[in-house]
Amino acid sequence: MAVRGASTVRGRVTLYVLAFCFAVFCGFPFLWAGFTMFRQDSDLYNTQHDPFEYSKPATLSHVTDLFSNTPYLHFILNSVVIGLATVGITLVLGVPAAYALARLTGRWGVPMAIAIFAVYLVPPTLLFLPMSRLIVTLGLQDSIWSLVVVYPGFTIPLSVWLLVGFFRSVPRDVEEQAQVDGYSRVGAVVHTVLPLVVPGIFTVIVFTFTLTMQDFIYALAFISSSSHMTISVGVPTNLIKGDVLYWQSLMASAVIVAVPVALVYNLFLNRFIQGFTLGAVKG
Amino acid sequence: MSSAAASTRRGRRARARPPRRRRYLLDRERILGPLLLLPAVLYLVAVVGYPLVLAIMYSFSDVVLGSPRFDFVGLQTFRRAISEPTFVHALEHSFLITGISQVLVIVLCTVLAFVLAANFRGKWFLRFLVLMPWTTPIALGAIIWLWMLDSIFTPFDWFAQKLHVVAPGGHLVLLGHEGTALGSVIAVQTWRMLPLATVIVLAGLSSIPRDIEEQAVVDGAGFWRRLFSVQLPLLAPVILVAVLFGVVFTFTDMAVVFILTGGGPGDATQVLPSWAFYKGINGGNLSVGAADAMFMFPVLLGLSVLVLRLASRVGGD
Amino acid sequence: MATVQTRGLRKEFGQHAAVDGIDLETEEGEYLVLLGPSGCGKTTLLRLIAGLEHPTAGDVIIGGEVVTGLPPRARRIAMVFQSYALYPHKTVRRNITFPLAAAGVPRHEWPEKVAWASDLLGIGPMLDRRPRQLSGGERQRVALARALVREPQLFLFDEPLSNLDAKLRTLARDELKEFQRRMGITTVYVTHDQVEAMGLGDRVAVLNQGRVQQIGTPEQVYDDPANTFVATFVGAPPMNLLTMRDTMVGFRPENFLPEDSVGSREGQLVCDFEITRVENLGSDRYVYGTVPDFDPEAKVIAKLPSTLPASPRPDTRERYVIERAKLRFFGVEDGERASAPASGLPGWSREAR
Numbered sequence: 001m002a003v004r005g006a007s008t009v010r011g012r013v014t015l016y017v018l019a020f021c022f023a024v025f026c027g028f029p030f031l032w033a034g035f036t037m038f039r040q041d042s043d044l045y046n047t048q049h050d051p052f053e054y055s056k057p058a059t060l061s062h063v064t065d066l067f068s069n070t071p072y073l074h075f076i077l078n079s080v081v082i083g084l085a086t087v088g089i090t091l092v093l094g095v096p097a098a099y100a101l102a103r104l105t106g107r108w109g110v111p112m113a114i115a116i117f118a119v120y121l122v123p124p125t126l127l128f129l130p131m132s133r134l135i136v137t138l139g140l141q142d143s144i145w146s147l148v149v150v151y152p153g154f155t156i157p158l159s160v161w162l163l164v165g166f167f168r169s170v171p172r173d174v175e176e177q178a179q180v181d182g183y184s185r186v187g188a189v190v191h192t193v194l195p196l197v198v199p200g201i202f203t204v205i206v207f208t209f210t211l212t213m214q215d216f217i218y219a220l221a222f223i224s225s226s227s228h229m230t231i232s233v234g235v236p237t238n239l240i241k242g243d244v245l246y247w248q249s250l251m252a253s254a255v256i257v258a259v260p261v262a263l264v265y266n267l268f269l270n271r272f273i274q275g276f277t278l279g280a281v282k283g
Numbered sequence: 284m285s286s287a288a289a290s291t292r293r294g295r296r297a298r299a300r301p302p303r304r305r306r307y308l309l310d311r312e313r314i315l316g317p318l319l320l321l322p323a324v325l326y327l328v329a330v331v332g333y334p335l336v337l338a339i340m341y342s343f344s345d346v347v348l349g350s351p352r353f354d355f356v357g358l359q360t361f362r363r364a365i366s367e368p369t370f371v372h373a374l375e376h377s378f379l380i381t382g383i384s385q386v387l388v389i390v391l392c393t394v395l396a397f398v399l400a401a402n403f404r405g406k407w408f409l410r411f412l413v414l415m416p417w418t419t420p421i422a423l424g425a426i427i428w429l430w431m432l433d434s435i436f437t438p439f440d441w442f443a444q445k446l447h448v449v450a451p452g453g454h455l456v457l458l459g460h461e462g463t464a465l466g467s468v469i470a471v472q473t474w475r476m477l478p479l480a481t482v483i484v485l486a487g488l489s490s491i492p493r494d495i496e497e498q499a500v501v502d503g504a505g506f507w508r509r510l511f512s513v514q515l516p517l518l519a520p521v522i523l524v525a526v527l528f529g530v531v532f533t534f535t536d537m538a539v540v541f542i543l544t545g546g547g548p549g550d551a552t553q554v555l556p557s558w559a560f561y562k563g564i565n566g567g568n569l570s571v572g573a574a575d576a577m578f579m580f581p582v583l584l585g586l587s588v589l590v591l592r593l594a595s596r597v598g599g600d
Numbered sequence: 601m602a603t604v605q606t607r608g609l610r611k612e613f614g615q616h617a618a619v620d621g622i623d624l625e626t627e628e629g630e631y632l633v634l635l636g637p638s639g640c641g642k643t644t645l646l647r648l649i650a651g652l653e654h655p656t657a658g659d660v661i662i663g664g665e666v667v668t669g670l671p672p673r674a675r676r677i678a679m680v681f682q683s684y685a686l687y688p689h690k691t692v693r694r695n696i697t698f699p700l701a702a703a704g705v706p707r708h709e710w711p712e713k714v715a716w717a718s719d720l721l722g723i724g725p726m727l728d729r730r731p732r733q734l735s736g737g738e739r740q741r742v743a744l745a746r747a748l749v750r751e752p753q754l755f756l757f758d759e760p761l762s763n764l765d766a767k768l769r770t771l772a773r774d775e776l777k778e779f780q781r782r783m784g785i786t787t788v789y790v791t792h793d794q795v796e797a798m799g800l801g802d803r804v805a806v807l808n809q810g811r812v813q814q815i816g817t818p819e820q821v822y823d824d825p826a827n828t829f830v831a832t833f834v835g836a837p838p839m840n841l842l843t844m845r846d847t848m849v850g851f852r853p854e855n856f857l858p859e860d861s862v863g864s865r866e867g868q869l870v871c872d873f874e875i876t877r878v879e880n881l882g883s884d885r886y887v888y889g890t891v892p893d894f895d896p897e898a899k900v901i902a903k904l905p906s907t908l909p910a911s912p913r914p915d916t917r918e919r920y921v922i923e924r925a926k927l928r929f930f931g932v933e934d935g936e937r938a939s940a941p942a943s944g945l946p947g948w949s950r951e952a953r
Contacts, residue, residue, distance in 0.1 A: 015401055016403065018395075019409050022391075022395050022412075022413060023409050026474070026477065029416075029424075033431075047435065051436065051438055093323040093326055096319035100315070100319035100320045101320070119327050123534075123556070123579060124535075125535045125537050125556035125560065126335070126579055129576065133346075156326065185310045213420050215420075216421055216537075217537055232420040232422045233422065251430060258418065263411065265418050273485055273489060276482075276486045277490050
């Protein structure tokens with residue numbers, strides 16, 4: 001991709017200035033969070049102290065408090081379990097569906113793909129009310145499995161979209177060659193297509209997993225006891241007790257989650273873009 | 284010399300033994316295709332389609348939480364929902380917040396996509412920072428902003444004091460005043476939707492064929508002309524998709540308002556989804572909550588149809 | 601070895617019939633080439649024979665068995681695609697053993713079969729490399745080894761030489777023909793390149809618009825075209841066609857030579873040739889012009905070998921001869937082969953003296 005405008009001095013300066021501005025806009029809140037989370041209470045909550053300076057030595061106590069005095073570890077564990085289970089369901093249902101849409105459908109494949117993707121746009125804030133009743137009927141209230149049941153509702157459409165893109169990037173004749181060489185349709189896919197789509201599947205795993213961590217409303221509506229909560233819901237409800245907010249621990253809880261996830265995303269971003277683009281060609 | 288006359292041994296040769304066709308059923312596209320699609324489709328119908336139908340039914344009934352009662356009452360619930368003044372405010376705010384934040388997002392994400400498409404030192408780090416607002420769970424992102432906009436301890440007070448917007452030692456109390464509270468919600472929504480929109484536009488940028496760009500350079504087009512005459516028109520369908528995502532996810536989001544302002548001060552920042560949650564779960568009135576939420580639906584539907592149609596016409600996608 | 605037969609084979613895609621009723625039969629061990637322009641249906645026909653497409657009507661019979669409706673793996677065929685379709689994530693060896701694994705052949709038999717196939721094609725040293733490390737010609741050989749190892753009854757090729765550069769193509773063509781001759785396996789080969797078709801085929805089937813226009817040996821197809829399509833598709837430059845009232849007269853460029861160089865005698869026709877342009881291509885000269893007395897509209901090309909002493913010059917008018925026996929006649933309406941018009945050839949009544 002031709003580097004636009006960056007060949008002149010003025011171009012490069014503009015580029016770096018813009019980059020800096022965006023970096024500040026996106027990153028400043030995290031910077032502030034990271035900065036304040038190691039400050040002692042007596043330092044932070046003293047309005048006489050300069051907010052941009054550590055008047056007292058930094059402390060890890062808030063971070064350790066987070067892990068020892070709150071159910072934070074439970075939250076993380078729950079989120080991980082829910083995430084993995086959802087990923088499992090999503091792959092089992094989504095991979096075959098994506099293959100079918102990529103290869104096995106003719107004219108009705110495109111509207112079908114659009115329909116499946118449209119499901120992604122149905123808001124949880126609309127569905128959560130009837131879902132709450134349903135969850136109660138199924139006896140899953142206050143259980144993490146209620147979320148495992150519901151989350152594939154939005155992870156499957158997104159995964160199918162991405163996977164269709166990845167399946168399309170495998171040349172057709174490799175599949176057909178495998179059929180001529182002696183495999184059934186399914187066998188040909190398993191032996192030739194799936195190995196080539198593995199990077200795509202990893203991408204889907206990453207994005208599905210983090211998507212499950214994003215949800216707020218379902219988790220809020222379905223789960224009531226702290227030990228069953230996810231990170232998304234547990235942190236606001238447990239660390240905000242009435243008017244007293246444990247800010248440093250709150251910031252720690254957010255930063256601890258945000259940084260690794262962003263790192264992993266960054267690693268997979270190029271593949272995500274590839275799958276997204278390929279999935280977008282022809283609807 | 285016709286081809287029909289070419290083969291004279293046709294009749295004698297072929298022994299038409301019926302082949303073992305049932306074994307190969309799964310090889311038929313017509314059968315395998317739907318078979319592979321079915322589980323996913325069924326699951327989505329059960330987990331999304333069915334609740335959707337229920338939501339519609341609730342809004343026409345008088346269902347309450349904790350009671351199995353269920354009677355149809357026609358439009359009565361809708362009338363009740365609309366009659367509350369907060370509802371009207373919530374509707375207004377939903378449109379206002381979504382509209383302003385997404386316009387900002389579109390402009391900013393296009394610029395940012397171009398920045399990220401270029402090569403420069405520290406690009407990977409910038410990408411990392413840009414991704415953070417999106418990858419952080421919404422609730423946690425909102426908490427970070429909550430702290431950053433705190434009435435007493437916000438760092439912006441220091442800037443405001445230096446710029447003499449407030450007296451020395453004074454506080455902005457951003458979340459306490461109607462206007463700035465709305466502005467804060469808009470800021471957070473812009474902040475968190477920017478990364479996704481940028482990624483989508485980046486994807487679009489990378490799919491512009493190189494020769495078209497090089498052709499434009501050869502044809503003598505300068506930077507700005509290339510941008511407005513070649514690149515932006517080609518990006519239009521992609522940008523529309525990014526708009527669609529952004530509008531849907533902002534319009535239907537309740538987490539930011541719930542955590543940042545709780546709808547306040549008063550109901551100055553109440554939006555439709557958080558109001559529906561409040562009425563439905565806190566208030567226990569499922570039908571009113573559903574009715575409130577239903578108002579999101581036509582907007583979303585209309586928007587999606589519009590954007591998809593525009594995108595296919597503009598881009599020949 | 602087996603033969604392939606198609607009976608009334610038809611394949612429709614929506615409204616369009618890609619294959620429009622084809623009846624074909626090969627001999628055992630024959631190398632049959634399906635030749636035609638893009639979109640003529642030759643690849644669809646090949647895929648129907650392979651089982652990769654399901655016919656709308658008609659049957660495919662391989663080795664005497666009706667295989668319509670059976671998937672490729674049940675037909676004991678081998679196919680080589682234009683791209684060779686080597687499995688990129690496997691080594692050459694694993695590419696070759698792939699069909700053996702699919703067929704459930706016991707593992708201890710594999711090394712022997714691999715050795716046999718790789719020796720035959722001379723790819724022994726490459727067995728542990730990956731496809732991306734191989735050249736085009738090497739990939740072809742691996743594709744052939746893989747195809748061979750299943751001991752198929754039929755070989756199918758879909759334009760395998762198209763991806764090779766021109767120089768390599770001639771060598772690869774030679775290897776392919778030699779290979780088939782040795783193995784003696786019935787082969788159906790698709791190409792749009794008529795030089796390839798003439799060089800490789802025992803018989804050539806010329807296709808257009810989903811139908812077989814003519815099937816015969818390369819000589820038959822070249823010397824005795826069944827219609828104007830075959831006449832102009834086969835042979836480069838194409839056969840000259842002049843329209844004369846209700847008949848079209850055709851003759852090949854190499855048969856149209858200057859009277860001064862070859863003399864004239866009994867059984868030849870002489871006419872004026874208005875030369876517009878001359879191309880010197882080294883081994884041949886192409887002389888472009890018109891025959892104004894006869895059909896001033898039609899472009900006529902004469903092909904003079906470099907060994908013929910002659911110096912055609914543009915913007916001149918010369919006398920050229922053609923043997924009567926080399927003329928071919930076609931109906932003006934349908935382009936089908938016809939006999940010489942009984943009324944003789946007006947405008948060409950000047951016999952050689």
